[in-house]
Amino acid sequence: MSPLATYALRLGDDSLILGQRLGEWCGHAPALEVDLSLANVALDQVGQATHFLGLAGALEGEGRDGDALAFRRDVMDFTNCLLVEQPNGDFAQTIARLFLFSHYQELLFMALMASKDAQLSAIAAKAVKETAYHVTLASDWVVRLGDGTEESRARMIAGLDWMWRFADELFAMDDVDATALEAGVGVDKAALRAAWDARIDAVLADATLERPASRRPVLGGRVGRHSEHLGHLLTEMQFLQRAYPGATW
Amino acid sequence: MSAVVAITDTDRIRAVLANVPDPEIPAVSVLDLGIVREIGADAVTITPTYTGCPATLAIEQMIRAALDANGFGDVAIETTLSPPWSTDWISDAGREKLHAYGIAPPPKGAAASALKNAQAAECPRCGSSNTEEISRFGSTPCKALWRCKACAEPFDRFKCH
Numbered sequence: 001m002s003p004l005a006t007y008a009l010r011l012g013d014d015s016l017i018l019g020q021r022l023g024e025w026c027g028h029a030p031a032l033e034v035d036l037s038l039a040n041v042a043l044d045q046v047g048q049a050t051h052f053l054g055l056a057g058a059l060e061g062e063g064r065d066g067d068a069l070a071f072r073r074d075v076m077d078f079t080n081c082l083l084v085e086q087p088n089g090d091f092a093q094t095i096a097r098l099f100l101f102s103h104y105q106e107l108l109f110m111a112l113m114a115s116k117d118a119q120l121s122a123i124a125a126k127a128v129k130e131t132a133y134h135v136t137l138a139s140d141w142v143v144r145l146g147d148g149t150e151e152s153r154a155r156m157i158a159g160l161d162w163m164w165r166f167a168d169e170l171f172a173m174d175d176v177d178a179t180a181l182e183a184g185v186g187v188d189k190a191a192l193r194a195a196w197d198a199r200i201d202a203v204l205a206d207a208t209l210e211r212p213a214s215r216r217p218v219l220g221g222r223v224g225r226h227s228e229h230l231g232h233l234l235t236e237m238q239f240l241q242r243a244y245p246g247a248t249w
Numbered sequence: 250m251s252a253v254v255a256i257t258d259t260d261r262i263r264a265v266l267a268n269v270p271d272p273e274i275p276a277v278s279v280l281d282l283g284i285v286r287e288i289g290a291d292a293v294t295i296t297p298t299y300t301g302c303p304a305t306l307a308i309e310q311m312i313r314a315a316l317d318a319n320g321f322g323d324v325a326i327e328t329t330l331s332p333p334w335s336t337d338w339i340s341d342a343g344r345e346k347l348h349a350y351g352i353a354p355p356p357k358g359a360a361a362s363a364l365k366n367a368q369a370a371e372c373p374r375c376g377s378s379n380t381e382e383i384s385r386f387g388s389t390p391c392k393a394l395w396r397c398k399a400c401a402e403p404f405d406r407f408k409c410h
Binding site: 019033036037039040041042043044045046047048050051118119121122123125126127129130133136137 | 297299300301302303329330331332333334383384385386387388390394410
């Protein structure tokens, strides 16, 4: 795949895997409203993935569409960041993941709207409006849990502490990112970090929480080095196409 | 002497689309919702409401079926994302139909406003503005769940978007 196709693929994989993870909550969330919220965010992410993966397949030019990329790749071919594949854990851990990711995704899409690639720019302009809801949902819950009961606070702290080590990868730039940036197509992700830090700190202050202690960052998702968790996620997500290749309905 | 106005294919296609309901909210047509961006003699251009809206595919299939049934089998359906759909594109007639159906429509022009979700919704049942949001996410991507404190009924509100 060309760097630009890979760029679109990474955006799509982030959305797809987070969408699948959030979908796992369907029917299990602590309250009906939360169930609806997480399912709605999951739908938005899967919708974004459809567009990004469709674009990646078109740029690749080998006849793979969004579905082929989602359902017929093996785990090492996925390029999502490690944060989104982390298991849901308890509700606080799920919120911690969405909190860190949605703030990043909103900043990313705001910048991606200026992309010279008309399709990337159009997808970003469309998706950024939805991402604003995800940011609000996650941030509200960080405050409610963090500034809540002793139990909810302890869980929120533990959730953030786990997810924090995967945050650096969001802003890491490699050759693919550099090529896309030079072409005027991609975003300088490293430059988003300061704004992201400020947003995260502001919400944590409202939640009477402190930033988790710095940890050695874990990287590798963009080049296919994933945690064991992703393989298990794919066995469920890809089951039908693995058992009945090419099945349609 | 009255002028003779020719009815074009575009007018006929528009009339066909006016009868294609939204599959999730059948009270309004795809035209009312503002998801039809352009009508030409060769192609109809539509835009999705939300990227993940499960109705998007159903809408396209329904439009296809309606065009085919009315002799416009050659008219293509194209999809565009840009400019992104906004609730400001819902027609006045569409807003009235939503209200009559029991869904509080988004205030006109609110999608572009920074305070887009700050305004209290008007209860579509009793008209009171003494209402509160229960959940910003509702039964479909385009709706939020609200409650009327005057008549105590829950209702859907079309999200400003």
